[in-house]
Amino acid sequence: MTPQVTDHKGGVWSIAVPIPDNPLGHTLVHLLETDRGPVLIDTGWDDPDSWTTLVAGITACGFAPAELHGVLITHHHPDHHGLSGKVREASGAWIAMHAADTAVVRRTREAEPGRWLDQLTARLAAAGAPDEHLAPLREARAQGRGRTFPGQGAALPDRDIGPGELLDLPGRRVRALWTPGHTPGHVCLHLEEEHPSGRAGGFGRLFSGDHLLPGITPHIGLYEDPKGAEDPKGAQGPEAPEGDAVPDPLGDYLDSLERVGKLAPAEVLPAHQHAFTDAVGRVRELIAHHEERLRRLRELLREPRTPWQLAMAMEWNRPWEQIPYASRNIAVSEAEAHLRRLVKQGQAERVPGAGPVRYQAA
Incomplete structure (x- = not known):
């Protein structure tokens, strides 16, 4: 197999690791040379072909x-963290991630088998999903399917990535930037070194994970929780739980974007698509x-709608x-995350x- 590898110069490479049956196509796993050996930024999806491509x-x-x-994980999603266990087995490398995603x-x-399927069904029912959409989930649960889900086989990180931390990478200057929104513990990694081409218009290079992509708007939905910790009933909604402690993923994302904009790196090295300039x-x-x-x-919301009805009425890249x-x-x-922001x-x-929750403009 001939992998798609790009030399970004200055000891930075990217490897296009395929994501099976996904329109994104691949995850760009970055390799950073250090004085103690190479370090990966993300790993790719846990799949035999993906592993073969990563090794190649x-x-x-x-x-x-x-x-x-070592391995620096930008966030916990399986197309980024999935192969971390295999990397650790092959190398003994440490694995670092922000504590919120860890x-x-x-x-x-630790979640009980099938818990995620129960939670998903409850959330969708509360959002007003019709019975024909819920039926396949209930059937899968009754047949004992859904006992595993992506991420259960990924390695448990053994190091934390702290916000603002200058990471222990001898010979390199890489600083962590906490950028929650896509996930609660998403991080970008700022390579605080002059661009090898001497490119003007910004400083350093930013490994942006899924936070900043050149042609895609990252998914911003309610934060996942396999045990339903955000809502003891396992059915999160835009107002559950009560008070200022309610997670606001879209608010987090917009705040994080502002911080990245102020950073103004010379080049962005994202986890999908391609490298680009003009981060601002x-x-x-x-x-x-x-x-x-x-x-x-x-x-x-001039007329009351459930989150499901709102999603149906929103503009997407194709008709509902x-x-x-x-x-x-x-x-x-995603509709619920935007609703929560409005609330x-x-x-x-x-x-x-009673019944599925509905919302209207205040």
């Missing part, structure tokens, strides 16, 4: 997998996108009828009554 890519960069010194990994590993311009585009989406949602089954679940979670801003409120 490391070899093409001039190293053996056994030489890997907690999700730990809860995922891309940040402005993403902030404007979400502000416009919130404005349109307020218009839709063409959105695959699993992607509809993601769309509803916290006092621009939307829950409509009293």
Whole structure:
């Protein structure tokens, strides 16, 4: 197998590791040379072909997998963290992640079999999903399917990545930037070194994970919790639980974008698509996108709607009828995250009554 490997110069490489049956195509796993050996930034999906590609890519960069010194995980999603266990087995490398995402990994590993399926069904029912959408989930649960889910086999990180921390990577200057939103513990990693090409217009290079992508708006939904810790009933909603402690993923994401914009790196090395410049311009585009989406949602909420009805009425990259089954679940979670933002801003409120929760503009 000939992997797609790119030499970004200055001891930085990217390896395109495939994601099976996913329109994203691949995860860009970055390899960073250090004085103690190579370090990976993310690992890719846990799949035999993905592992073969990763190994071939490391070899093409001039190293053996056994030489890997460490792994920095931008966030816990399986297309980033999935192969971490195999990397550790092959090399003994340490694995580092922000504590908030490590907690999700730990809860995922400890969750009762089928718990995630129960939680998903409860959340969708509370959001107003129709019976025909819930039926396959209930059937899968009754047949004992859904006892495993992506992430259960990933390694438990043994190091924390602290916000603002200058990481222990001899010979390199890499600083962690906590950028929650896509996940509660997402981090970007700023390589505080002059760009090897001497490129002007910013300083250093930013490994941005899924936080900042050149042509895709990252998914911002309610934070996942296999044990339903955000809501003891396992059915999170835009107002559960009560008070200022309610996680606000979209608010987190917008705040994180502002910090990245102020950083103004010379180049961004994301985990999908391709490297790009003008991080500041891309940040402005993403902030404007979400502000416009919130404005349109307020218009839709002139009449009460459930989160499911709201998702159906929102603009996506294709008509609702063409959105695959699993992607509809993601769309509803994104609608709920935007609803939660509006609720916290006092621009939307829950409509009293039994049955699926409904919201309207305040």
